Amino acid sequence: MSQITFSKQELERYSRHLIIPEFNIEGQRKLKGARVLVVGTGGLGAPLLQYLTAAGVGTIGIVDFDIVDESNLQRQVLFTVDDIGKPKVEVAKQRLEKLNPHLTFRTYNTHLNASNALEIIKDFDVVADGTDNFPTRYLVNDACVILGKVNVYASIFRFEGQASVFNYLYADGSRGPNYRDLFPVPPPPGLVPSCAEGGVLGVLPGILGSLQANEVIKVITGVGETLAGRLFLFDAAGFTTRILRIAKDQTAKAITQLIDYEEFCGIPQQVMADESQSGARQNGVREVTVQQLAQLITSGADFDLIDVREPYEYDIVNINGRLIPKGEIKDHVDEISRQRQVVVHCRSGKRSADVVRELQDKYGFENLYNLKGGVLAWAKEIDHSLPVY
Amino acid sequence: MIRIFIPTPLRKFTAEKSIVEVQARTVAEAIQGLALSFPEMDQHLFDSDRNIRKFVRIFLGDQDIQQLDGPDTALKSGDEVSIIPAIAGGKTDGEKVRR
Numbered sequence: 480m481s482q483i484t485f486s487k488q489e490l491e492r493y494s495r496h497l498i499i500p501e502f503n504i505e506g507q508r509k510l511k512g513a514r515v516l517v518v519g520t521g522g523l524g525a526p527l528l529q530y531l532t533a534a535g536v537g538t539i540g541i542v543d544f545d546i547v548d549e550s551n552l553q554r555q556v557l558f559t560v561d562d563i564g565k566p567k568v569e570v571a572k573q574r575l576e577k578l579n580p581h582l583t584f585r586t587y588n589t590h591l592n593a594s595n596a597l598e599i600i601k602d603f604d605v606v607a608d609g610t611d612n613f614p615t616r617y618l619v620n621d622a623c624v625i626l627g628k629v630n631v632y633a634s635i636f637r638f639e640g641q642a643s644v645f646n647y648l649y650a651d652g653s654r655g656p657n658y659r660d661l662f663p664v665p666p667p668p669g670l671v672p673s674c675a676e677g678g679v680l681g682v683l684p685g686i687l688g689s690l691q692a693n694e695v696i697k698v699i700t701g702v703g704e705t706l707a708g709r710l711f712l713f714d715a716a717g718f719t720t721r722i723l724r725i726a727k728d729q730t731a732k733a734i735t736q737l738i739d740y741e742e743f744c745g746i747p748q749q750v751m752a753d754e755s756q757s758g759a760r761q762n763g764v765r766e767v768t769v770q771q772l773a774q775l776i777t778s779g780a781d782f783d784l785i786d787v788r789e790p791y792e793y794d795i796v797n798i799n800g801r802l803i804p805k806g807e808i809k810d811h812v813d814e815i816s817r818q819r820q821v822v823v824h825c826r827s828g829k830r831s832a833d834v835v836r837e838l839q840d841k842y843g844f845e846n847l848y849n850l851k852g853g854v855l856a857w858a859k860e861i862d863h864s865l866p867v868y
Numbered sequence: 869m870i871r872i873f874i875p876t877p878l879r880k881f882t883a884e885k886s887i888v889e890v891q892a893r894t895v896a897e898a899i900q901g902l903a904l905s906f907p908e909m910d911q912h913l914f915d916s917d918r919n920i921r922k923f924v925r926i927f928l929g930d931q932d933i934q935q936l937d938g939p940d941t942a943l944k945s946g947d948e949v950s951i952i953p954a955i956a957g958g959k960t961d962g963e964k965v966r967r
Contacts, residue, residue, distance in 0.1 A: 521957070611957025636955035639876040662954040666923045679957075710952070714876075717886060723930045723952065864881055864908035 483508040489581055493535055506700040507535060513699040516540035516603040518591055518619055520567040522684025523609030523633050523691060525557040530692035531607075532575040532582060536699070539575070540603055542587040543567045554681035591615060593737040596622040607631045607695050609688060612778065613665040614740035620645060620658035624734040631694045632658065633687040635679050638716035640687040643725065644694050647707030655707035660728040665744045683715050745774065764835045766851045767822060773861050775822075782820040787834045788854075792826060796865050798857055805830050812842050824850035824857075826868075870898050870943050873950040881909040895926055896939035898949050913951075925952040 485507070490497065493507050515536050517527050520543040531539055547555075547562040547570060562570045568586040575584060587599055591610075600606055600622050608619045608630055616634070623630040623646050630645040647655035690711070697703045712721045767775075775782055786793060786800030793802050803811045805825070815821060815838070825831040831849050838844040850857075858865035869889045874882050882888055890901035899920060903910040915921050919939075926933045927950045933941045943949070 519957075523957075609957075613954070613956045616956055634955045634957055636953075636957075637876045639955065641955060661925065661952075662923060664922050666921075666954055712952070714886070721930070721950070723927050723950070724932070724935075726932060726935050728934070863911065 483511050485511070486581075489535070492579075492581075496534070502700065502702055506702055509700045510535045510696065511537040513605065514538040514540070514603045515695055515699075516542065516600060516606045517609060518542045518606060518615070519609035519611065520545075520555070520557065520571045521551065521609060521611060522554040522635065522679065522681070523688035524571075525555050526685050526688035527607050527609055527692045527695070528557060528571055528575055529578065530689060531695060532579045534692070534696055535579065536582065536695070538583045538585065538603075540585045540587065540599070541568045541571050542589065542591050542599065543571075544588060544590045554679065554684050556685065591618065593618060593740060596737060597626060600628060601626055603628065605629045605631060605695055605698055607691055609633065609684075609691070613744045614778070616658060617665065617743060618737065618740045621734045621737055624654075624657050624659075625736070627654075629698050630657065631691050631698060633684075633691040635683050635687055637678060638680050638683065638714055640683055640713040640715070642687055642690050642694065642706060642711040642713075643709065644698060644705045644707040647698070647705060649707075656725045656727045657734075659731060659734065661710065661725050663728065663731060667745045680715055686713065686715070741778070744778070762832070762836070763839065764832045765848045766828075767848045768851050769856045769861050772822060772850060772857070780820075782822060783816055785815065785821060785823045786825070786854075787823060787831050788825050792868070795868050796854055796858065798824070798854060798862075798865075800824060805834055808834055808837070812838070815844070817844060817846060820846050820848065822848045822850055824853050826853045827855050828853040869945055871946075871948045872898060872902055873948065875951055875953040875955075877953045877955065878909060878912060878951065881906045881912070892943055894939065894943060895928065895933050895941045895949060896920070898943060899926065899939070899951075923954055925954075926950070927952060 496502050496507050497504050513536050515531055517524050517539065520528065520541055528541065545567050547558045547565055547567055549563055551558060557571055557574055566588050568588045572584045572586050589595065591599065596618055606619060606623050606628050608616065610616060610619065620630055629647055632645055633640065633642040645655065645657040649655065694706055697705045708725055710723045710725050712723065784800040786797060786802050787805040787808065789804050790802065823831040823835050828849060828851050831853065835847045835849045838847055855867055858867045870892050872888045872890060874886055874888055879886060888902055888905065890898050892898035892901050899913055903913050913920060913924055920926065928936060928941055929948060933939065
């Protein structure tokens, strides 16, 4: 460790760390020698990356496949209006290099998946998971367990956040609990509302991502006591915090290889990608079932949902579709995506089928799907809490 | 009375209440009581064999009931039971998912 040295400029930059007695230049050396992979450059990734960069983590990996979208700016504070449409990892790297030119950044402009995760993660010491979906949560966890990496975790939903340190390496060589010790199986699609339905308070990932950066720094430097074996819970609405103890699940099967995480999370791949699989045609209109829609929502698939009922019906019950009443469709044709998959629904599936047919025949749409049974089927089969009318 | 902390994803079944009070002698009774008060929640808590679902993690105080006596864990008045949900992240409607 002592072979890691600092330039005058670096010493000045890090002076506020160096004068903390229990941190000092040894802590700073450990940071400089460390390699941290940040998975996801979203709401959690933004503060994580900025603080790890500012703190002087020597090598920082950044994984994300996404491009900057206007709706990201509500919480992904690494990006600006000028970045819309650009790859997130590239924008992040440029910003962070300006923040601290003494570091090495490695970017991976790709989906982290079962075929590349081990290869990417193996070159890092610590992984900070800032992803937003269950399949990647389990993938990151399992890859970290297999490779013996510490997984610093945070997750958010609306006003609620969680943080922990998984697979921590104790001084005696034993490992702390991992994500599967806490959540051995994910909730099935459609049963628990996903963030796609719920949203998130923009500042919440700022808080949790900062806590995550704090844990990463503690893991690297050995300063303080990490959240290993503990789950931190924060409710921003009531401003309540709690810390629960997590233990290893002695009955759990050992994690030895990566699996198909979409399948594990109950998400069939590309539900609507292949007409022969789903998209059963009814008089020229492709249909999806409410179960398929639930899976799409839970998996965070990239699609639009349009509700063609009347406003008063929408007020009775809705499933967060965009309301464009059937009679007004022709005035909104330009606002309906021709690239993304679009599910159209009404009360029982009749009106929406008419709308899909009209849009296909008159306007040449090829990416539309009718929700079979409409919102009634959804209320009966997916979400029993909703009223039927 | 037992206080049950309701996590955000389940609050839509409790009229947005974050704490529900029930009378119960065990964790299983407390969760049954919760499901009785809010029937829509039942299917989210119990499987078809009336076992508490595997992804529903329940803590008494700061301890996982799996480290105690599971659903048979005894409760006394004033105990606090928490349901801990698996939450994945902050993607909002219309945005692409990061994988």
